[in-house]
Structure formats: C-alpha cells, structure tokens
Amino acid sequence: MDKLDTAGIQPHTQRIERFLVTTMTFDCVRIQLLEYCINIQHKEKGDENMIRIEILFDRQSTKNLKSGTLQALQNEIEQRLKPHYPEIWLRIDQGSAPSVSVTGARNDKDKERILSLLEEIWQDDSWLPAA
CATH class of the missing domain: 1.20.5 (Single alpha-helices involved in coiled-coils or other helix-helix interfaces)
Structure with a gap:
C-alpha cells in the first residue's frame, strides 16, 4: 500500500x-x-482546536438553584475562558448524574488549566443571579 x-x-x-x-x-x-x-x-x-465542555447537574440539584443560574454560569464560563480558548463548545444541562467533561484540549496541562478555571468560577459566587 x-x-x-x-x-x-x-x-x-x-x-x-x-x-x-x-x-x-x-x-x-x-x-x-x-x-x-x-x-x-x-x-x-474546522473544530480541531475546539474545546468541548459539558457540565451536567442532576435533576435534584437544579430544583434548588435560583432561576437563571445555569445561564449565568454559562455566561461566566464563556467570558472567562474565551480569551484563552476562543473556540469553545459549551453545554450546561440536566442529566441523570452530575458530571463535568472537558475534551479537545491540546494536552493534559491545558485540560487541567480549564478544570482549574471551572473550579475557580464555581467557587466565586459573584456571577450568581440576585434573588
């Protein structure tokens, strides 16, 4: 051949x-x-450099969230990650079990950086919608 x-x-x-x-x-x-x-x-x-992030919450967890929380989370993630990773596909939704998945990173170091940024966003409550 x-x-x-x-x-x-x-x-x-x-x-x-x-x-x-x-x-x-x-x-x-x-x-x-x-x-x-x-x-x-x-x-x-054209998506060979696209980072794909999927964040799933179980149905019970989303019942306790304020209205607009998932949209606010999506906006905050896009705002914080786009300067570093312009090509992002992001899905935040309900699932049968909670999970976070990051694929498409160039290497393990990039993936760890993205996961670290996601953790920072989650711990910083300034993006949460007002009651």
Missing part, C-alpha cells in the same frame, strides 16, 4: 502520518485508513 498524500494538510494535523505505516494485515490497514478519515473530517469541520 502506498503512503497517502498528506501534503495539503496543515502541519499540526500531519501527525496522522504515524498511522499510515504499511502493515501486513488487512485489519491494521483498515484501522489506519479509518483514523486518517476521522482526522480529515475533523479538519474539514
């Missing part, structure tokens, strides 16, 4: 070349091509 042409791909996405090593088994080749296609689709969508 010939190496796929990745010349038109931006340098930061050329990491996919490591997946394109010629292998002897059909399954490995198929997996490599699938990973290549996923990376290309990611590039085409």
Whole structure:
C-alpha cells in the first residue's frame, strides 16, 4: 500500500502520518485508513482546536438553584475562558448524574488549566443571579 498524500494538510494535523505505516494485515490497514478519515473530517469541520465542555447537574440539584443560574454560569464560563480558548463548545444541562467533561484540549496541562478555571468560577459566587 502506498503512503497517502498528506501534503495539503496543515502541519499540526500531519501527525496522522504515524498511522499510515504499511502493515501486513488487512485489519491494521483498515484501522489506519479509518483514523486518517476521522482526522480529515475533523479538519474539514474546522473544530480541531475546539474545546468541548459539558457540565451536567442532576435533576435534584437544579430544583434548588435560583432561576437563571445555569445561564449565568454559562455566561461566566464563556467570558472567562474565551480569551484563552476562543473556540469553545459549551453545554450546561440536566442529566441523570452530575458530571463535568472537558475534551479537545491540546494536552493534559491545558485540560487541567480549564478544570482549574471551572473550579475557580464555581467557587466565586459573584456571577450568581440576585434573588
């Protein structure tokens, strides 16, 4: 199998070349091509640098929140994170269990920084709506 042409791909996405090593088994080749296609689709969508944050509250917790709290939280997160991470997809909603998920960070250090900023926001009550 010939190496796929990745010349038109931006340098930061050329990491996919490591997946394109010629292998002897059909399954490995198929997996490599699938990973290549996923990376290309990611590039085409333009969201390869997008941070995705999902914060879910359980239904019981949201019953006790003041009206407008979730919207205020979303506004505060966007205001504080956008200067550092301009591409953010943020979802704050109800779920069956509380959770916080951060994906799309470039590395573990970035992810820890984002989680730390989220914790600071949560502990700072200045963004909470007035009664």
